[in-house]
Amino acid sequence: MTELLHPNARVIDAATGEVVRDLVRPALFADVPPGVVFLRMPTCVESVVHYVTAFETGRPVALLDPGLTDETLLEFVERFEPAAVFGPVPQELPKRYQLAGDAWVRETAPETAPHPDLAVLLATSGSTGDPKFVRLSRRAVLSNTDSIIEALGITAAEVAISTLPFYYSYGMSVLNTHLAAGAAFVVEAEGLLGRGFWPAVDEFGVSSLALVPSQYEMLVRLRFDPTRYPALRTLTQAGGRLRPELVRDFHERMAAVGGRLFVMYGQTEAAPRLTTLPAGRLGEKLGSVGPAVPGGRLSIRLADGTETTAPDVSGEVLYRGPNVMLGYAETAADLAHGDVAGGLLVTGDLGRLDGDGYLFLEGRIKRFGKVFGVRLNLDDIERMLPVPAAAVSCDDGVVVFVAQGEPFMFRRSLADRLKLHWSGFDVRSIEAFPLLSNGKVDYRALEALR
Missing domain, CATH: 3.30.300.30 (ANL, C-terminal domain)
Known part of the structure; x- marks a missing residue:
């Protein structure tokens, strides 16, 4: 299994042009007691360094929206008892925490030790809703990283750029795959509509963009033309359904310059990508999100509870693979649990498979x-x-x-x-x-x- 950090991987700060290769700095957590660390993750090189250091040194890490309100953040802290929180400090520190450098650190180790397989925690509801985490093991993260490198053909020659938050599972996955492939990753904080984004795409020879549907709508308004960016030859899409007419539109735009569009389907609970539609088959499979990623398996559960892979039978989509989460966590005690999912993800999505095993989604069960x-x-x-x-x-x-x-x-x-x-x-x-x-x-x- 691939390691997260290839020796040739490098991160580029778009604001300064600095190339950073020393991404593992154990001293960051030297004075932190055992337990999970919370990282508030703005889009900056420092966030990447903290995340990679935690992952590579075996420190379980929760990736959090830096825009969380103090109220929501403190609720997370109360429930999950992190060993330390890195990032902006609330107006009043909770009990048992004290300032130490760029973090607020727990005075003693939490009562419950996290399970040794636990690597990453991701919130299920963004910046709102109940504080619930998806528990991902190191194996889940790395196996999905391997699968996506294979499915997309990511090589050390690739250059990606930050288009999505790192605390969002898709954004984390893009970072992971390029670090593991020994590629370059440009950290640019402003995003598609920022003044510095497209100049950075040009300056650093960005070869791929990972986007969600709302960002493709932005590209339409921006009159995106791939001929203006000679290095940019791969687009990937996940994070919800993109209108079929836009799928076809961007497929044709990229194909006209020898490029590719990959449509994918994922859930945080799968670390996070479940399927990838090969760019070469998009024209004949328009509307599909593709077959399962390498190492995964799809099936359909019918109303009577039976499972099938028969073509054109609609039901709830099930996924099995090594990238499935350990389970959820609602309190600190849950962090000590091992694998309760058993490699099975009940997606909550309706869909059907065609004769080639390509998945066509039909909506959410609860929607x-x-x-x-x-x-x-x-x-x-x-x-x-x-x-x-x-x-x-x-x-x-x-x-x-x-x-x-x-x-x-x-x-x-x-x-x-x-x-x-x-x-x-x-x-x-x-x-x-x-x-x-x-x-x-x-x-x-x-x-x-x-």
Whole structure:
């Protein structure tokens, strides 16, 4: 199994041009008692160094949004009793913690020692919601890293750039794969719309971009043209469903310059990538997210509990592989648990496999609403409209938010297609979709607007 850090791996600070190779610095945790460390992870080289050092020295590490409120952060601290927290200090330190350099450190080791297999903790709900962690083992992280290097053909010649937060599983995975392949990783803090991003793509010869659907929508508005960036020949997409017309559009843009678009599907619980659609088969498999990554296996669970890999049978998607999490953690005591998942991930997604084992997703099991007693899949409703849309349920129907187009016409269109009265659909214009820090639509924020 590949190690996380290849001897030739290097990180480049886009702001200064500095090339950093010494990414393991054990002294960072020398004075920290045993236990999990919390890292608040802004997009900077220092974050990468802390993460890699923790992973390579066997220190379990939780990667956290640096924008967490003090209230949420302190709730995490109370529940999980980290040995230290690196990053901004709250106005008042909790009991049993004291300042020590760039961290606040627990005065004594936590009562419960983490399980020896535990390597990484990732929050399941971004910066909001209940503080629950996905527990990932070293084996899970490294096996998925190996799988993605193989599936995407990542070599030491590649140059990636930070387009996603490191505390988001997809962003962590992009960093992992390029470090493990001995490639270069450019750390650029401003993002696609920042003044420094595209000059950095040019200056450092960035060869690949990893993006979520909302960022592809940004590229459309930016009139992205790959001919302007001769080194940039790979795009990858995960983090939600990208509209099929945009999948085809970006596939054609990249193919025209000899480049590639890879569509993927992942969940944090799988460290995080489950499938990859080979770029060469995208044209014939449009709408699919591909077969399981190397080492993984997909199946479909039917309503009666039986499993099948038969083609064109819809049900809940199951995944088995070495990259599946150990389990969840809601308190410090849970950190001591071993593997309770047994390599099986029940995804909560609906889908079907075709005759080649390629997965076609059909929505989330819990993403449903009712209109006049008829149960409707909210993901299906979003797909029915020709523009980006986000649907949420309400007591007496479905509310659909759109950022462009005529709401009344969309309301009529939905009613006609679903053979239901138009009054069951409330279509509203919204200037921009609220997004979580990982670029996904913030459905909780939309629900508050119902």
